[in-house]
Amino acid sequence: MSDYRNSLDTPMATRRRRFRINADAVGAMAENVARFFGTGEYLFWQTIFVITWIVLNLGAWKWQWDPYPFILLNLAFSTQAAYAAPLILLAQNRQEDRDRVALSEDRRRAAQTKADTEFLARELASVRLALGDSVTRDYLRREMEELSGLLERIEAKLDDESAARIAREHGEHGGHQSSEFHEPTQGDVVDTHHRPHN
Structure with a gap:
């Protein structure tokens, strides 16, 4: 059995110091x-x-x-x-x-x-x-310019397609193609499948 003085739960008596x-x-x-x-x-x-x-x-x-x-x-x-x-x-x-x-x-x-x-x-x-x-200002401006050009080409192609369709319809009903209708040349992209036949 250990001495009670060494036990941690037992406070040890402190000596008072006369001189501090x-x-x-x-x-x-x-x-x-x-x-x-x-x-x-x-x-x-x-x-x-x-x-x-x-x-x-x-x-x-x-x-x-x-x-x-x-x-x-x-x-x-x-x-x-x-x-x-x-x-x-x-x-x-x-x-x-x-x-x-x-x-x-x-x-x-x-x-x-x-x-x-x-x-x-x-x-x-x-x-x-x-x-x-993220998208920078220059990149967005360039993309917008490319998109605007693409839309213009698409609109031109649609105009050419409309002119070609009107020319075909007029040729079928009139027997000959009017001189004011010609091959579409407005757009940069021309579809060769819908080009009117002579």
Whole structure:
């Protein structure tokens, strides 16, 4: 039988923390310190401090608080390095977290942009297909001109057929073909099967 403390449905007793540290505030301070350590201003003032320390301890014979080999100065630099290294690491960790979030956001935006581009490409292809099947103004005008010419030829052929029929009827009743009736020549298309015989 497993211990009740490891059961998922049993809440574990939480310990109250006496001191709560604001991680964001500590991280912001660490970034500021690390940023300051990486400037020329810090190196300048640290150099002035070290030179002043050494000169005062070498020149003041009565008040040498840190005589050669400057053990107190070395201890101060060791303490500074002991705090500076974790602060720099903390600043780097925060920067890595920001870079990770920015990279995730960039990937999300890239995926969204790719999806939008593919959607626009599909829409453009469908529009091109629709425009390929649609009738343009020039095409419609050309088709209308061809249709108008075809109708004119058909009307001319019908007129010629009517004239030929009247000529045949007149020839049968009058015994001869009148001089005012002749072979149809108005249309572009002439049917040879209905041409009147002499």
